Amino acid sequence: MTENVLHAIDTIEVKRLPPDPDVMKAIGLSHDMTTGLADLVDNCIDANASKILIRFIRIGGRLRSLLVIDNGRGMGDKRIDAAMTVGRRRDYKGDSLGHFGMGLKAASFSQADTLTVLSKKRGRLAVGRRIKRAHVQDFLCEVLDPGQSGEDLEAALFEVEADGGTLVKWDNVRTFPTATDPTITDEYLSHTINRLRLHLGLTLHRILGTKVSITIDVTDADGGGPGAPSTVQSVDPFGYKRSGKASYPKDLICDVGGERLSITAHIWPPRSEALGFRLGGDPSIGQGFYFYRNNRLIEARGWKNAASTNRRLQLARVEVDISNWPELFDINMEKSSVHPRPEFIQAVESAVAKDGTSFEDYLADADGLYRESNRRGRTRQPVLEAGTGMPAKVRKAIQVEYPRDESRAALEIRWTDFYDGDEFFEVDRESNTLWLNKIYRKGMLAGRRGGVNDLPVVKALLFLLAEDVFRGAAFGPRDKDNAAAWQAVLTAAAKEETGK
Ligand SMILES: Nc1ncnc2c1ncn2[C@@H]1O[C@H](COP(=O)(O)OP(=O)(O)OP(=O)(O)O)[C@@H](O)[C@H]1O
Ligand SMILES: [Mg+2]
Known part of the structure; x- marks a missing residue:
């Protein structure tokens, strides 16, 4: 029996079996508002935008729509059709953030019922397309009136001081609160904007500031104009002022089938209050690998079984650039997690630095520093809290x-x-x-x-x-x-x- 299973069986025919259109309903299901918007922002960056505005629109006290406006290179008729096509991959340049030809559609329909895209290359006419989620399985896309598209787009591009670029609009956003109580909307907005700032600030920390600025605001369509914009600041998970231990960061060389992949081991100084260390939560959640692809952080934290998560390893973080290793790392469609092949973990376990430090030595150094700082902290005499008079x-x-x-x-x-x-x-x-x-x-x-x-x-x-x-x-x-x-x-x- 078992021997038979090992034999190749002859093929007698090849059939083409297109997917059931209902499968479309399942795309993007593991997105949330922050990862979904990050996918749209990736597209703006791929289009060379330097200014990106994310705008929540409130009508009659309730949130109705969301816009992402960029001053990037924009699209013409052909390109926008390709953009609206599920799974249409383009020729990606080496440093593109896009990869699957899915992001725009998957992110949008995970959150909203209607996706509208207006776009314009500088000096050209605007183009507009709309897809309703209800029609997604029939692959139907509405072509919008270019004149009206142009008018709406011009007003939007004014916000990013450009005469070319793209507007992506989500209507009937399912995750917006439906209550009419304005305090619920306000709470939702402040919570969501904070999460967005942290998520975008972290995933794009290497790109923000120098090349790209992202602002978020809220507009009341009934009048009053946009509220105060907030700028997304970069949140650097390696942004300590002084390394926790003098000889770090260190490059550890992993031997993967004879090729060398260098990963960088860092040790944070103990008890940092920096946002880049705390990442909005308990300090011990930040340990582990940080996987970057083309300078975008795909997944932060977690040891992928190369070590076990442990309070005492809270100062240890390892930077891994997966850009040149597509065969060694798979990324999910939402670009929020990385699945390394087992060879990577094996290579990490036997990685060594120039000075002979192994991965195990590194973990021991991070653990040792944490324990030492804890001992120091514990033996200090308690003091009174400082009150009025002290900043x-x-x-x-x-x-x-x-x-x-x-x-x-x-x-x-x-x-x-x-x-x-x-x-x-x-x-x-x-x-x-x-x-x-x-x-x-x-x-x-x-x-x-x-x-x-x-x-x-x-x-x-x-x-x-x-x-x-x-x-x-x-x-x-x-x-x-x-x-x-x-x-x-x-x-x-x-x-x-x-x-x-
Ligand atoms: N803001 C934008 N400006 C210009 N072109 C855009 C913009 N957004 C999307 N596009 C075009 O639409 C295409 C499809 O975008 P989509 O996000 O669906 O896939 P992708 O970026 O190619 O890959 P991925 O699924 O990895 O995101 C892009 O390749 C790009 O050509
Ligand atoms: Mg994309």
């Missing part, structure tokens, strides 16, 4: 570095009149405040504007020096003696600095 960023830094002493309220550092006294500060344990003598303020500001959070360096130094006298049950003799010595030294310094 938010300094408060945050204190909070990140020290465990918090919960026994008392936040320590405030504030200026006040000392009337006759010339002491620099006063410890007021009752109101949890370190008062600073106002007579020195102007001199120390040296022409800068004062405010509650002024002079952060002086205040941070004072916090680090004197915070512990506010803790504990009593202002003991040691605290008193310390405070007296600081008072003498700081008052002399303040007088010197301000010429009093």
